[in-house]
């Protein structure tokens with residue numbers, strides 16, 4: 001079994017971005033700027049936004065965070081989105097999800113200028129992705145596509161099983177993998193909570209991708225010998241052994257599955273760092289106006 005080192009691959013891609021940004025700064029250009037809107041005080045959201053801010057700094061990009069209490073109204077939030085849409089110094093921005101229940105997430109996402117929608121959640125970007133046109137592609141699926149490509153894992157003709165059909169991970173990933181394109185051309189089965197015979201379907205996968213949101217859901221008896229296993233899940237489990245007071249686990253029971261599969265991504269250090277690097281790439285694309 002081989003571990004797919006997402007952290008190492010992400011570092012390599014980040015250094016390429018850093019070189020490109022440094023060349024812009026040398027030419028006295030402003031350089032890309034990523035903004036984030038953070039509503040409320042959800043601990044996980046704060047950590048995600050902080051790591052995005054840190055990643056920007058690590059490649060020489062500037063960033064800003066617009067923090068608002070969870071009492072903010074939908075109308076006020078829409079105004080902030082409008083403000084960022086019209087700010088020429090902001091190339092791309094994200095609205096960290098989830099939002100409080102009184103705010104319609106779809107309404108907020110659809111108000112973002114698609115050119116600045118570096119999370120790739122706007123229907124225009126999703127539509128363009130489906131058609132294979134230049135678009136901001138959702139960071140986690142894009143990161144997984146790069147992870148497979150960089151690890152030289154063949155997808156063409158392979159049976160890929162994606163478990164989980166969320167709009168931000170499973171569904172776009174299933175589309176990207178099944179497209180008639182380089183590093184795609186897979187035969188994809190998209191599973192969800194109503195799928196029958198899930199275990200058998202998973203066992204037939206050459207590449208199994210777990211994006212379920214249930215800690216250690218995928219066990220060894222669901223995996224074919226030698227399969228490639230990509231674990232998207234991210235769960236904070238309380239632990240007295242770590243300084244932070246928690247450790248991260250995925251949707252795959254790593255120890256037992258690792259003994260059986262050909263390749264596996266760890267949690268942490270697999271998909272997570274690739275998600276961040278994809279966001280940086282999208283911000284760079286937005287700066288260079290490659291998505292119109």
Ligand code: NAP
Nearest residue numbers: 140164165166169192193211212213232233234271272275
């Ligand atoms: P989500 O929106 O909760 O979607 C979960 C999907 O899994 C749904 O499609 C659901 O089916 C399916 N599912 C749930 N229980 C199932 C079961 N018992 N059998 C089969 N399918 C089942 O989750 P998400 O946003 O896609 O995130 C998935 C995981 O990835 C989470 O752990 C999240 O924290 C993690 N994540 C990580 C990153 C990263 O950068 N590493 C990024 C995003 C998300 P239904 O549609 O039928 O409900």
